[in-house]
Amino acid sequence: MQDIDIVDLKRISELIYQKYNYDFRNYAMSSFKRRVQRILDLKKLTIDALIKRLSDVPGFMEEFLDELTVNVTEMFRDPSFWRVMREEIIPAIMLNHKQFKVWHAGCSSGEEVLSMAILLKEMGILGNVQLYATDLDVNIMERAKMATYPIKNMELNEKNYIRFQGAGSLSDYYKEENGMAVFSKDLLANVNFRKQDLVLGEPFNKFDLILCRNVMIYFNQTLQNEVLKKFHESLFKYGYLAIGSKESLIWCDYANRFIVVNNEEKIYKKIKD
Amino acid sequence: MSMFTLNNSYKAVVIGGSAGSFQGVVKILSQLPKGFPLPIIMALHRLKHVRHGFIEALSIKSVVPVVEPDDKEPIKKGGVYLAPANYHLSVELGNNFSLSTEEMMNNSRPAIDITLSTCGYVFKDKLIGILLSGANRDGALGMKHIKDKGGLTIVQEPSECMIETMPKAAMALTSIDHVLKVDQIVEFFKELDKQYK
Numbered sequence: 401m402q403d404i405d406i407v408d409l410k411r412i413s414e415l416i417y418q419k420y421n422y423d424f425r426n427y428a429m430s431s432f433k434r435r436v437q438r439i440l441d442l443k444k445l446t447i448d449a450l451i452k453r454l455s456d457v458p459g460f461m462e463e464f465l466d467e468l469t470v471n472v473t474e475m476f477r478d479p480s481f482w483r484v485m486r487e488e489i490i491p492a493i494m495l496n497h498k499q500f501k502v503w504h505a506g507c508s509s510g511e512e513v514l515s516m517a518i519l520l521k522e523m524g525i526l527g528n529v530q531l532y533a534t535d536l537d538v539n540i541m542e543r544a545k546m547a548t549y550p551i552k553n554m555e556l557n558e559k560n561y562i563r564f565q566g567a568g569s570l571s572d573y574y575k576e577e578n579g580m581a582v583f584s585k586d587l588l589a590n591v592n593f594r595k596q597d598l599v600l601g602e603p604f605n606k607f608d609l610i611l612c613r614n615v616m617i618y619f620n621q622t623l624q625n626e627v628l629k630k631f632h633e634s635l636f637k638y639g640y641l642a643i644g645s646k647e648s649l650i651w652c653d654y655a656n657r658f659i660v661v662n663n664e665e666k667i668y669k670k671i672k673d
Numbered sequence: 674m675s676m677f678t679l680n681n682s683y684k685a686v687v688i689g690g691s692a693g694s695f696q697g698v699v700k701i702l703s704q705l706p707k708g709f710p711l712p713i714i715m716a717l718h719r720l721k722h723v724r725h726g727f728i729e730a731l732s733i734k735s736v737v738p739v740v741e742p743d744d745k746e747p748i749k750k751g752g753v754y755l756a757p758a759n760y761h762l763s764v765e766l767g768n769n770f771s772l773s774t775e776e777m778m779n780n781s782r783p784a785i786d787i788t789l790s791t792c793g794y795v796f797k798d799k800l801i802g803i804l805l806s807g808a809n810r811d812g813a814l815g816m817k818h819i820k821d822k823g824g825l826t827i828v829q830e831p832s833e834c835m836i837e838t839m840p841k842a843a844m845a846l847t848s849i850d851h852v853l854k855v856d857q858i859v860e861f862f863k864e865l866d867k868q869y870k
Binding site: 430621 | 744774
């Protein structure tokens with residue numbers, strides 16, 4: 401962790417924006433710096449060599465993006481959140497709609513959307529819900545579509561599932577093959593995966609529930625504001641937005657168009673257009 | 674005569690600790706001078722999947738309530754902050770916190786190195802870094818960062834630590850200004866507080 405100069409970070413984000421149309425210019429500085437440092441260490445590059453490779457080697461951007469985005473996640477992260485989903489939020493949506501749409505914004509390797517599918521299946525309503533899972537990074541979404549994870553991750557996932565008080569055992573949903581947990585493909589049959597850039601992309605649909613947990617923490621406040629605006633536009637009136645347990649909307653301009661439904665689990669409801 | 678040469682230019686204190694540090698932290702927080710003017714930012718190793726209980730336990734005896742900051746929360750003078758479970762805690766230029774769920778570092782999330790280094794980067798020579806008892810090397814690199822930026826470095830006296838690995842690793846990696854027992858760290862805070870009155 402030596403220090404990368406902010407000027408160099410700005411050169412990188414400017415170059416990526418101009419040449420590849422990804423906008424990292426308003427990412428939170430400390431984590432962006434660590435991600436770039438990580439790539440320098442992994443690829444054994446100097447900062448100048450990295451910049452040169454980004455400008456001269458077209459295929460390198462994809463590799464860079466894959467390492468730059470944070471893809472650390474787990475199934476049923478914060479089990480109490482998932483209990484509130486099952487016991488309060490989804491039943492509240494179903495009071496008005498038999499069928500509804502959910503967007504997992506920044507789905508990464510898919511653990512969260514898979515958790516949602518399992519929850520809905522256990523509620524007996526998986527077929528009534530259209531799930532959308534989007535990410536900036538198409539490579540990581542390919543992993544999400546496979547719903548296949550190292551078996552060593554299952555200990556933590558199973559622990560979370562037990563705390564969530566699921567109907568059975570997490571292992572009911574996967575088969576073990578060559579050290580991997582291969583989840584049943586039926587779970588993802590209703591999931592639409594698509595590439596979506598939260599920063600530069602426009603709203604593409606309307607939803608009853610949006611989950612964007614621990615994604616906006618990588619943005620600075622300016623960008624959090626802009627993305628919240630897009631979520632607001634993408635929600636039906638009285639739709640729900642769930643963010644990470646240590647995130648907050650209160651520093652955003654659009655916060656007053658939402659009310660807090662559950663402060664502990666950071667679930668908000670859109671109340672004003 | 675004071676054993677410390679201090680001034681009132683410091684802007685923040687950052688504390689790292691792991692196994693065996695809890696009692697020390699409680700002692701420091703319980704004897705903190707009233708109205709202590711600087712923010713105290715703490716990264717302590719803790720159970721990843723237990724969100725509750727830790728700040729409550731620390732707050733019982735603390736003079737100032739301990740807060741687990743939300744992402745982008747502004748850093749207040751005199752606030753006492755603790756890295757939340759399962760998140761790394763950084764400070765950003767512009768005087769606010771940011772959280773991240775990046776890979777574990779030194780087998781830890783929160784990683785002490787991340788909090789210490791980002792504090793070092795933002796506060797430079799206006800920072801005091803304190804590393805307490807612990808069983809791994811997390812924090813050593815962060816202390817080096819703080820020293821390299823001109824900050825003041827303090828570690829808990831290894832002989833007093835339940836596990837001395839952490840302060841010893843820092844002492845091996847960088848120059849440490851003061852090696853102190855917890856009672857002396859308490860005195861240090863009192864001396865420091867006087868500089869601002």
